[in-house]
Amino acid sequence: MKILVADDDQLILKTLEHKLRKDGYEVIACKDGREAIEKISENKLDLIITDIMMPFASGLEILNSIRHSENADTPVVILSGLGQENVVLEGFNLGADDYIVKPFSPNELSVRVKRILENSKRQPL
Amino acid sequence: MTLFDLSAYEILIGVYLLLIVTFLVVISLLSFKIERNVVLRRKKKWDTLIENQLYQAILDDDSDFSTNYDTPEEFKKQLKSKTFRRYFSKKIMEAFKNFSGSANINMHKLLDFYGLKKDALNRLHKHNDEDVTFALQEVSAMHLNAAYPTIRNLSHSKSHLVQDEAFHAMATFKGMKGLEFLDNHKDPLSEWEQLILLKTIDRTEPDSVEKFRQWLKSDNRSVVALALKLIQKFKVYELYDEVTDKFYFPDHQIQVQSIKTLVSIENENTGEFLRQHFYVSNGTLQYEIMKAIFNLNEKVDKDFFLKQLKENPSPTIKKYAAKALLTVDRHKDLEMLLKETDSEEIQKIINHIVLEKAL
Numbered sequence: 001m002k003i004l005v006a007d008d009d010q011l012i013l014k015t016l017e018h019k020l021r022k023d024g025y026e027v028i029a030c031k032d033g034r035e036a037i038e039k040i041s042e043n044k045l046d047l048i049i050t051d052i053m054m055p056f057a058s059g060l061e062i063l064n065s066i067r068h069s070e071n072a073d074t075p076v077v078i079l080s081g082l083g084q085e086n087v088v089l090e091g092f093n094l095g096a097d098d099y100i101v102k103p104f105s106p107n108e109l110s111v112r113v114k115r116i117l118e119n120s121k122r123q124p125l
Numbered sequence: 126m127t128l129f130d131l132s133a134y135e136i137l138i139g140v141y142l143l144l145i146v147t148f149l150v151v152i153s154l155l156s157f158k159i160e161r162n163v164v165l166r167r168k169k170k171w172d173t174l175i176e177n178q179l180y181q182a183i184l185d186d187d188s189d190f191s192t193n194y195d196t197p198e199e200f201k202k203q204l205k206s207k208t209f210r211r212y213f214s215k216k217i218m219e220a221f222k223n224f225s226g227s228a229n230i231n232m233h234k235l236l237d238f239y240g241l242k243k244d245a246l247n248r249l250h251k252h253n254d255e256d257v258t259f260a261l262q263e264v265s266a267m268h269l270n271a272a273y274p275t276i277r278n279l280s281h282s283k284s285h286l287v288q289d290e291a292f293h294a295m296a297t298f299k300g301m302k303g304l305e306f307l308d309n310h311k312d313p314l315s316e317w318e319q320l321i322l323l324k325t326i327d328r329t330e331p332d333s334v335e336k337f338r339q340w341l342k343s344d345n346r347s348v349v350a351l352a353l354k355l356i357q358k359f360k361v362y363e364l365y366d367e368v369t370d371k372f373y374f375p376d377h378q379i380q381v382q383s384i385k386t387l388v389s390i391e392n393e394n395t396g397e398f399l400r401q402h403f404y405v406s407n408g409t410l411q412y413e414i415m416k417a418i419f420n421l422n423e424k425v426d427k428d429f430f431l432k433q434l435k436e437n438p439s440p441t442i443k444k445y446a447a448k449a450l451l452t453v454d455r456h457k458d459l460e461m462l463l464k465e466t467d468s469e470e471i472q473k474i475i476n477h478i479v480l481e482k483a484l
Contacts, residue, residue, distance in 0.1 A: 009223065010176075011176060011179060011216075011219075011220060011223070012223055014176065014180065015179075015180060015183050015184065015224075018180060018184055019184055022184070081222070081223075102222070102223050103221070103222060103223050103224050103225040103229065104223070104224065104225060104226075105224070105225050105226025105227065105228060105229075106183060106184065106224065106226070106228055107186070107226055107227060107228075108226060
């Protein structure tokens with residue numbers, strides 16, 4: 001299974017890369033929004049985990065572009081330090097499958113990822 | 126004197142001097158570049174060393190930073206440098222903002238294992254304000270209760286930088302109890318300081334109502350302002366009358382804040398109180414009262430806003446009244462007024478507001 005992670009914080013990016021690889025996934029790590037958009041168009045992904053505040057393109061812009069593309073059904077998890085109600089609601093309204101506020105537990109994220117991927121497999125075609 | 130008047134010897138000296146200056150400039154630039162390169166390479170090396178430790182703490186649930194833990198030799202070597210230890214501590218503090226759960230617990234173990242908590246406690250006693258401020262941020266992030274008595278002492282510091290950080294640390298450690306310094310605080314608290322304290326306090330205590338009442342009576346304007354903001358945040362209905370009294374406080378900011386706080390703890394008399402005072406207040410305060418009236422939970426008083434749009438001399442108030450009417454779907458009233466009125470100003474305002482909403 002292929003997961004794309006986008007975050008401009010190097011420690012978070014590398015931590016998630018390590019954690020998800022350890023969980024058995026193939027991981028594509030992107031350090032900004034532009035790189036994420038490029039990789040999303042080049043790869044068939046099973047899940048996307050994205051921060052909101054990133055250089056060149058925000059996580060919400062990425063989410064919006066995915067939902068209006070041919071890969072509209074790819075699950076997206078937002079991982080952000082922005083926990084204000086209006087931002088969280090905007091994320092869900094744009095079609096996020098989950099919204100995790102930083103500080104976050106990598107173990108908890110791992111379980112959520114597993115569950116989202118299992119649920120997306122169960123969805124009828 | 127021209128260049129032609131100089132002897133060959135003098136010209137030679139001049140050329141030498143020019144060469145020496147050029148040589149010195151090149152040497153300085155080179156050493157600056159080399160120095161910068163060394164610093165960058167050292168930072169990169171430190172980042173890699175520190176990140177490896179952090180990955181282990183964050184990702185390995187069974188991280189055992191006990192005396193048996195095998196620290197890499199290079200890391201041990203760097204730990205002798207005070208700058209490295211400070212940088213390491215800073216990196217952990219940044220990581221605290223991003224990771225919770227067992228990752229967070231393991232980072233605390235990392236701090237203990239490498240003696241960084243002890244470093245932070247020692248730094249609190251430094252003479253340099255920036256060192257002390259950094260140490261205050263460190264001990265707050267590390268939740269080092271042993272530091273609290275020193276933090277209290279630092280809250281009397283002559284340095285505003287240190288004092289502000291100490292206030293913030295006290296609020297972080299003790300919540301409402303950490304705000305006790307407000308009882309006798311004479312200096313003004315800036316808007317930013319008030320905001321930080323307001324954000325830090327996340328719950329009240331059983332005796333908080335009495336504390337708020339006491340601070341509302343303070344001679345310090347900024348303490349009164351902060352008390353009003355706290356009452357607004359925690360919706361302390363018991364203090365409705367005291368907040369109403371602050372509307373008459375001889376300070377515009379306090380009056381404005383008291384209006385905002387009143388809306389957050391409104392009762393059946395608030396609308397009437399605000400409407401009564403609207404007509405005897407000045408322009409800026411009228412605008413605040415009008416916003417407050419609109420934000421009350423009662424049904425929007427259409428006639429009041431229509432009257433202000435027609436008769437109030439302030440264009441800002443007229444504009445707000447038109448906006449309020451449009452927000453509560455009183456298009457018909459606005460259309461009727463547009464037909465009836467001869468005032469070009471009112472026509473312009475209504476058209477502008479309608480267009481603004483359409484866009």
